Amino acid sequence: MLKNTITFLGTGGGRVVVFRQLRHSGGMWLNLEGVNILIDPGPGSLIRIFERGFDTRDIDIIVVSHRHLDHSADLNAVVESATESTKHPVSMLVCPKDVVSGDEPILLKYLRKGIKRLSIAKEGKKFEYKNIEIDIKVKHIHTGAETYGLEFSNRKKKIVYVPCGKFYEDMLKGYSYGADIMIFNTTFVKPKGNILHLSAEDVLQMINTYKPKKAVITHFSLEMLKSNPKAIAKRLQRESGVQVIAAEDGMRVSF
Secondary structure, three states: OOOOOOOOOEEEOOHHHHHOEEEEEEEEEEOOOEEEEEOOOOHHHHHHHHOOOOHHHHHHHHEEEOOOHHHOOOOOHHHHHOOOOOOHHHEEEOOOOOOOOOOOOOHHHHHHHHHEEEOOOOOOOEEEEOEEEEEEEEEEEEOOEEEEEEEEEEEOOOEEEEOOEEEEEHHOOOOOOOOOEEEEEEEEOOOOOOOOOOEEEHHHHHHHHHHEEEEEEOOHHHHHHHHOOOHHHHHHHHHHEEEEOOOOOOOEEOO
């Protein structure tokens, strides 16, 4: 297992792309100094994990940024697989409260004993596992789901994940500067006032503000695919001076 890598199990975003599987939608597998963290296990995550050469039984932590199906639909399947029907619980699940409680929780009740530590995300909270710290950063404005940006770090590395949500000014001051890698769910090319997702224009502002060592755009809508994510990434790199990568299904990025 390669340390300090993130593998994009899927890069689809938006209803058409995800639910027609124009791009896969399995989330991301982060290995940080040997700790395996599965982020946003959307539709197909269980399949993509094995296709990409991973094993669910190696998962230490599962993180869900918000409860929308393209980020959480395979949560139960992954927990069932990773724990061998709850016999060997995973160490931690980090997620907003509405993933595990309320009228329509995502995680099924019988699988909760497959989680050793349930960590409820709230802005400003921090969770530790071995030498890894997970920081719950900016609360995002997103439709019908409590949503948070996240940072994963140890003494040497910092990874920032900016999930779905409408851009607003607080997003230019809530994250860390100079991260090793900053991942943006970049659904649109230009802002759409009535749809609460980030655009490439929003991402450019954030890259120029935070100056990560490397940036990755992912979670593409049909509009983004038609506009060519690689071309968008090149433009963002040219205008920011920061290396910007357009993620592809199965791509592994080192940091």
